[in-house]
Amino acid sequence: MHARPTHRDPAADAARLSVAPMMDWTDRHCRAFHRVLSRRALLYTEMITAPALVRGGALHLLEFADVEHPLAVQLGGSDPAELAAAARMAEEAGYDEVNLNCGCPSDRVQSGSFGAVLMTQPDLVGECVNAMAATTRLPVTVKCRIGVDEQVPEEVLPAFLGTIRAAGVRRVTIHARKAWLQGLSPKENREIPPLDYALVAQMKRKFADMHISINGGIATLTAAEDQLAQGLDGVMIGRAAYHQPAQILLEADRRIFGATERPLSRHEAVDRFRPYIARHLEQGGRLHSVTRHMLGLFAGQPGARGWRRVLSEGASRPGAGLDVLDAALERVGGTQAAGV
Known part of the structure; x- marks a missing residue:
């Protein structure tokens, strides 16, 4: 060998x-x-x-x-x-x-x-x-x-x-x-x-x-x-x-890795990921292709069921855009919850 x-x-x-x-x-x-x-x-x-x-x-x-x-x-x-x-x-x-x-x-x-x-x-x-x-x-x-x-x-x-x-x-x-x-x-x-x-x-x-x-x-x-x-x-x-x-x-x-920086909140994570989703949509991609992987983000949190439902139903529709993501966020406290 x-x-x-x-x-x-x-x-x-x-x-x-x-x-x-x-x-x-x-x-x-x-x-x-x-x-x-x-x-x-x-x-x-x-x-x-x-x-x-x-x-x-x-x-x-x-x-x-x-x-x-x-x-x-x-x-x-x-x-x-x-x-x-x-x-x-x-x-x-x-x-x-x-x-x-x-x-x-x-x-x-x-x-x-x-x-x-x-x-x-x-x-x-x-x-x-x-x-x-x-x-x-x-x-x-x-x-x-x-x-x-x-x-x-x-x-x-x-x-x-x-x-x-x-x-x-x-x-x-x-x-x-x-x-x-x-x-x-x-x-x-x-x-x-x-x-x-x-x-x-x-x-x-x-x-x-x-x-x-x-x-x-x-x-x-x-x-x-x-x-x-x-x-x-x-x-x-x-x-x-x-x-x-x-x-x-x-x-x-x-x-696990001993990092000292503060973890993101769930809302901050969505905000951080938003430009990636926007680029995907600008390139002709479908919202569902990305957001299907985000359905469990708020698992165990108040409003999690509404978050999943809005994304599951709305993101698959033709032409679905970031407004669907915003509507889903409203079910878990909206964008004002960032940092919580």
């Missing part, structure tokens, strides 16, 4: 807290919004398949705004040469990290021989990440499960980590659940298989030189802090960060 080039990993510090890659959710508008809420958390793209980039020429899938940094791209694939080419494209596009998906259990991923099914082919994963590392200066990372189907996680996971470590991977995110490729839907795979946080913590002790983040079922910053206190290097939060972005991200820089 090729020796992996040595270089600084600029995204490692940011990986102390990251927002999970989520299909149909973490698009560029979502990431731009999340970046307003947290300056430091590591953000991920939706999974992008290497064939789409290399064979399909879909380079538009790599587009992002500079404000999104630190930013990682997640790739799906199982062909070493194809993944290497896609990793090179990601570097040229300006990403801070390239991540290989070894955890997604969806049918369409299985049919392409990548995602969680790769947990059964660790040697192939080693070839893939080694090929990627040999062609890019970006840190090559992996997101995986603790095992799949009838595998015994206590046996499979350390062997898998040992293989990718030997191939040059120094940073991995482990979803602390098995994936059942037969019999469970992707949604059920996020909820039904039991969580095994202790096993992930054990892997950190066993692979002390690896940066290990934990993912799965972590829904509050307090829970994230608890995982970090037990020795994990990072925490990845998915659905909670999307559905309750203020609770997770507004306080993240202070509580």
Whole structure:
């Protein structure tokens, strides 16, 4: 195998807290919004398949705004040469990290021989990440499960980590659940298989030189802090960060990264994000494409239901503009609440 080039990993510090890659959710508008809420958390793209980039020429899938940094791209694939080419494209596009998906259990991923099914082919994963590392200066990372189907996680996971470590991977995110490729839907795979946080913590002790983040079922910053206190290097939060972005991200820089600046209020965050929305509309974009990611901003606050309803119904209408956003804000106290 090729020796992996040595270089600084600029995204490692940011990986102390990251927002999970989520299909149909973490698009560029979502990431731009999340970046307003947290300056430091590591953000991920939706999974992008290497064939789409290399064979399909879909380079538009790599587009992002500079404000999104630190930013990682997640790739799906199982062909070493194809993944290497896609990793090179990601570097040229300006990403801070390239991540290989070894955890997604969806049918369409299985049919392409990548995602969680790769947990059964660790040697192939080693070839893939080694090929990627040999062609890019970006840190090559992996997101995986603790095992799949009838595998015994206590046996499979350390062997898998040992293989990718030997191939040059120094940073991995482990979803602390098995994936059942037969019999469970992707949604059920996020909820039904039991969580095994202790096993992930054990892997950190066993692979002390690896940066290990934990993912799965972590829904509050307090829970994230608890995982970090037990020795994990990072925490990845998915659905909670999307559905309750203020609770997770507004306080993240202070509580997780030690920032001293005052967090924005929810209203201030909307005000800060407003120019981005305006530019999107000026370029012919639809309001709903952006505001659908903001529906949970006021979750748990007075008027949250009205905020969601006005945005959900109004932003989808043809020609919807910033007046819809203003009408939604009126349901949660209006613009005068900024700074509260």
